[in-house]
Amino acid sequence: MPEKFLKPYDPAATESRVYAEWEKSGLFNPDECVKQGVTTADAPPYSIVLPPPNVTGRLHMGHALMLAVEDAFVRYRRMRGFRTLWVPGTDHAAIATQSVVEKQLKKDTGKNRHDLGREGLLKHIEAFAAESHDTIVGQLKTMGASLDWSREAFTLDEVRSRAVRNVFKQMYDAGLIYRGLRIVNWDPKGQTTISDDEIVYEERPAKLYTFRYSKDFPIPIATTRPETKVGDVAVAVHPDDARYAGFVGKEYDALFCDVPIHIKVVADAAVDPAFGTGAVGVTPAHSQTDWDIADRHLLSHETIVINEYAKMMVPGRLEGKKTSEAREMVVAWLTDEELLEKEEPITQSIATAERTGGIIEPLPKLQWFIAVDTKIPGRGKTLKELMLEPVRSGAIKIVPEYFDKTYFHWIENLRDWCISRQIWYGHRIPVWYRSPDAHGKQGEEIMVGIEPKEAGWSQDEDTLDTWFSSGLWTFSTLGWPEDTADIKTYHPTDLLETGYDILFFWVARMILMTEFVLNTVPFKTVYLHGLVRDAQGRKMSKSLGNSLDPLDISAKFGADAARMALVVGNTPGTDLRMSEDKIKGYKHFANKLWNIARFILENTPNADTNTPLTAEDKEVFSKLDALAREVTEDMENYRIYLAAEKLYHYAWHELADKILEESKPIFAGSDEAARASRARLLLALLDRTLRLLHPFMPFITEEIYQSMPTKDSEFLMVAKWPIQSEKLKLSKSISR
């Protein structure tokens, strides 16, 4: 028996060494597996792309969960002989990364983006991204992720940029990408537009003010934003509202807080007669619904009263004031003029920007959009339909199943996707403009996709929403738009595993992009894990100081222990409470396994694998055989939380507690046949247990395997899974 078993298991020392050996073997790469004969060139492929972590710092426990689950699936398939590919990569995460760096710069040097300029800021961001990347790669390896590093990708590298330009052009040519003046979500803090999905609504107390524009204005209106009323062009009432029917069509002039306004009364069904006074002041430039009302009644959109810095831009006392200040001034003015009729507290949910926390200011802006309701030429379908169909037909299965309802519900409410951002870090929009004269848009030429050679063209200043490039991830990582062998072999990918919180952001966009570009699904199954929370059920966050760092955890308890703690009993779609105590429990389990190995190796020095098993031992073995089948079925049906739990239970409470205890008197006895049979049995049980546990606890199982006389491959990582070809029970439904 090797000496190492005389001491308690030391994960810290073992894990980094074992990972280095795996990496050196090249066996994370399926091509190398074929070359070395651990699988064959005609074996079925199995592929997963790693959801690329943002290069915004370091990985957290959510990432560790993702890695534990994906690596378990990947290792299981690899052992079953599939040509298994797990593609690593990182995401430039445009706005997230830029805002982290800008904050840091402001703190360190007091400088903002304009002090540095585009090139200067990008240099800082790229340096930061490179450092984050290296940290992240180190963390991925620490967790034991068997990723094929030879295929590593970055959403902003050359190959991926080519894919982005290519797709942009295709969508533009198909009329799905368009430039339009529309109300967008403007983040005054981040100084950029954001998409609807990047808005976080926050409930806040607010006041609802009821007032009239002037003494002779017939209808009182209610608003929470009196300062925007200087931009009003109309008052809308419900068509059936008898109170106001007589005023519809009439027009009024007023001087509202120094600003001359002209108001027309219109009837529009969008108005809720029960809310406030049943009359809405219509501010087309600063509200989506008002913009739509203005559209329907041919009212002007042009009066903009708030600028990009959320400051007033009207003549008079309000000029240059922040909206919050202006609000107080308007209310004071209304009070002085005795126009304010009522002031009541209400709760309203305020739109804030996910990354900067800035309060969203709806503004009309010329931006780029992806049309989701436009029929695609030659396909007769809209992007919305392309997103719906594969999930509806079962071509894509979501685990847990109930999330497809959430998915459908989201698509039903989906509007055109604003993809241009006024930030500098990211894919520059591949559009060039040339104007015949220095001003105006008159006669402007446009070039999309490839930079024009002639002089006089200038590229669009904006960059693309980061999710545009991550939407291409399953095929851009495989070398598209080149017609690569990887695309042919590994696409569509088999599994997409990620958190349910980015179902819309990412999963839906991948389906959209892949269906449009390749006319196929990006993946066959989506496995959604839940959020990792702290022991009290709170979200882990830096500000709360309750987050666990996967690196610290691995150093303290071992990556194997962390992985088991993340996987056992953790059903998909459900949040998970995590604590050091839980992880500690699995460190103890690792040590238990270590001692099981020690006991067995100690007692079977000359075991003969040809010795016949006694009837009793055959029976003991058949129990593990049954478990192996069950575990295999669990893996196939995405019940890895059960598979891991069963193996834990078997190793500890069956193998150690019962079988090893029963073996002691046998080894102490004088029945030679029974002793020989038992020695062979124990080795076989341990061998099989190691194989079954390897996807969940790769390091310790590999380390023990290296000392096993039953070892039949260089690494356990590529050893045969005990159940290979038997027919397995597959649930029709794989929801839970």
Place this chain on the structure above:
RNA sequence: GCGCUCUUAGCUCAGUUGGUUAGAGCGUUCGCUUCACACGCGAAAGGUCGGAGGUUCGAAUCCUCCAGAGCGCACCA
């Protein structure tokens, strides 16, 4: 407003889509310097499965309603 999920032992959760006395981990209590392991071993206590109906030979599991908790989307003048 539309939609989703959860409610099972003191705590955190399973329960593989209806099948014998409902499980695990942690915790608690009691006992163990047993030569694989104190990162351990043995034993014990602890649940009318949120409530009320219904379907069924049979329900924690399916249906309806009710109560509580969480979440998503929309609205938010």
